Amino acid sequence: MTDDTRSAAPSRTSAGVTPHGTTVPGTGCRTARSTSTRRDFTEGSEGATVTDTSAVTWLTQEAHDRLTAELTELTTVGRSDIAAKIESARSEGDLKENGGYHAAREEQGKQEARIRQLEDLLRRAVVGEAPPDDGVVEPGMVVTATVAGDKMTFLVGSREVAEGTGLEVYSEKSPLGSAIIGRSAGEETSYEAPNGATIKVTIHEAKPFQL
Template sequence: MAETTNTGVTWLTQEAYDRLQAELEHRRGEGRAEIARRIDAARQEGDLKENGGYHAAKDEQGKQEARIRQLEELLRTAQVGEAAADSDVVGPGMVVTATVAGSEMRFLLGSREVGGGTDLDVYSERSPLGAAIIGKRAGDTATYTAPSGREIAVTVVSAEPFRG
């Protein structure tokens, strides 16, 4: 579970922290070594201008390094703790059921990094929907402005801690 607060601190459960730390270590070690081997093998094929394998491996290397930087920053700002205990107030780390524009939705309010292993849609607490319902309880109503400029009504049905 992750929660990013306005101060730039990211709250993670111990499980999420450990999973992201393991991913970082893999990418720094085995991941980098594998890409280096692929680049070297493609280099051995000759002319680099028209070598698709070489260019694909270099692109992959760039994505790998970007993900490493992203994980380093996320873990650097992480605060490890337990999932939210209050099961009826909407906040980061909560699975929310809400009626949005007349349709019932169930989603995780928080970070895609942590909600990645779930079928739930994930909305940031900084999204228009997330910002509108933060701090609300079951039965509370709010509105937010959609990118189209339309006002959308939201009624919170329930909120419960995400258990991964």
């Protein structure tokens, strides 16, 4: 899966129920909870006051630096390289039958989409420490839970948190994430799958993510 929002629940099947999963390779960010929840963020990455914390994305310093470097690379070298490819392909003649030209334009579109994605993410970012080790589930916590009968360990947040760790990552806005946010080890909860089935969840542990 590649959608950064990761809004679905686990992709495991139990007793014929598939809670529409969104497992992603991990990478350092979590979206801050709304102002009605336990923790709020008050400053953005540029020191500006953030009043709608539901739109804020938490990043580790490492993740912020990495994503900033990627954005810089794409907006400088990346744009220059793709412009050169397009110009080279254009010089070959008839654009209607020019596969190289169309391939380069498609690559350009994907690159610009990634640039917009990074700009939006970094604009909403708050750089800070991991959440406290208090056992309460929130973005940035690694959770061990039994979901629909399967014991699993995953990160609550988005894929920028744990790149290269192999952790499954679920958005706090997914059905699973929404069901466990604010809960602690030992608690049981449930959520409704898209097919109407009730998925039971038992939380065993919640620990801050660490590289």
